[in-house]
Amino acid sequence: MTDSADATARRRPCGGKTAFAALLALLASACTATTGDLGRPRPTVWSQLLAPEAGFLAAAVRGEAASPFRLTDDEEQMRDRAWRFVMPASPHSIFQGEVSNLAHTRILPVAAQSNDVSDYFHGLTSTSFASQSSRYNRMSEDVNADRLLIGPFRANAMRVVSMDRVRMRTVESSPDVAPEKQDPALARVVENEGLVFWVCERLDFRLRSYRYALANLVVEMPSREAIRAERAIMALEAEAGPLCRMPLNDAFGEGTKRPVVYKG
Structure with a gap:
């Protein structure tokens, strides 16, 4: 492997991380902006x-x-x-x-x-x-x-x-x-x-x-x-x-801890 090819190979992981970070930023901006x-x-x-x-x-x-x-x-x-x-x-x-x-x-x-x-x-x-x-x-x-x-x-x-x-x-x-x-x-x-x-x-x-x-x-x-x-x-x-205090349907079962779960 030549020196230039070796340098390119070493740079690839960094490029992958950068692309992943950019993707996360894009998703975050889609959510917040x-x-x-x-x-x-x-x-x-x-x-x-x-x-x-x-x-x-x-x-x-x-x-x-x-x-x-x-x-x-x-x-x-x-x-x-x-x-x-x-x-x-x-x-x-x-x-x-x-x-x-x-x-x-x-x-x-x-x-x-x-x-x-x-x-x-x-x-x-x-x-x-x-x-x-x-x-x-x-x-x-x-x-x-x-x-x-x-x-x-x-x-x-x-x-x-x-x-x-x-x-x-x-x-x-x-x-x-x-x-x-x-x-x-x-x-x-x-x-x-x-x-x-x-x-x-x-x-x-x-x-x-x-x-x-x-x-x-x-x-x-x-x-x-x-x-x-x-x-x-x-x-x-x-x-x-x-x-x-409104009456519900007791979907979680009487006497059990009521977890907070729902579909948004």
């Missing part, structure tokens, strides 16, 4: 075809329920409405936003999300505001925006739960349903209930994050605006209660 309303990805080949398929396979490999059935209109809408709650409360948590994005598509498990209640406070205080009142006002606006979206999500979830009852009764009683459709049907019910549980978990996390932020703001920058923020948090908690 097309943000639409409420932080949801705009319809692209990645968000509509590649990410859901990759998420389906990843969830199946992890042993989570994964149904190949098409989503109903209500199931699709419920997943869209859940987006606000499963994303980070602070818009400045860019990295955690991408982690939540990948968890929403099921490429990553939901356990990959941050559970640090200080994230929102750090995002709130890292931005320049005209006055201390502006930070309290921003928190109140964020909390109230969450509260106003819970009702529509709950109504949507109730429709899905109701149709899941019909789904399972039909699977169990109709001789016209092939046996091989039973497992995918149950998997879809588990996915739907898992989404409700996940939203409730993240709502609880948001409440704890807002309270942490409020307490630390009062210590650093006391203001009468804290009263309005506290009332907003209390109203959010009151609105979240009925959602997280």
Whole structure:
């Protein structure tokens, strides 16, 4: 082998790594650079075809329920409405936003999300505001925006739960349903209930994050605006209660730990 050929051979692994890194960057940009309303990805080949398929396979490999059935209109809408709650409360948590994005598509498990209640406070205080009142006002606006979206999500979830009852009764009683459709049907019910549980978990996390932020703001920058923020948090908690206590179909089994799994 000549010196030039030997040098070329030694360079090939590096070129392969570079190409692989470029591919990862391309996939990441496809996921992050097309943000639409409420932080949801705009319809692209990645968000509509590649990410859901990759998420389906990843969830199946992890042993989570994964149904190949098409989503109903209500199931699709419920997943869209859940987006606000499963994303980070602070818009400045860019990295955690991408982690939540990948968890929403099921490429990553939901356990990959941050559970640090200080994230929102750090995002709130890292931005320049005209006055201390502006930070309290921003928190109140964020909390109230969450509260106003819970009702529509709950109504949507109730429709899905109701149709899941019909789904399972039909699977169990109709001789016209092939046996091989039973497992995918149950998997879809588990996915739907898992989404409700996940939203409730993240709502609880948001409440704890807002309270942490409020307490630390009062210590650093006391203001009468804290009263309005506290009332907003209390109203959010009151609105979240009925959602997280609504009767479901007990797809995970009574008395068992309810894992958060669903198909995005």
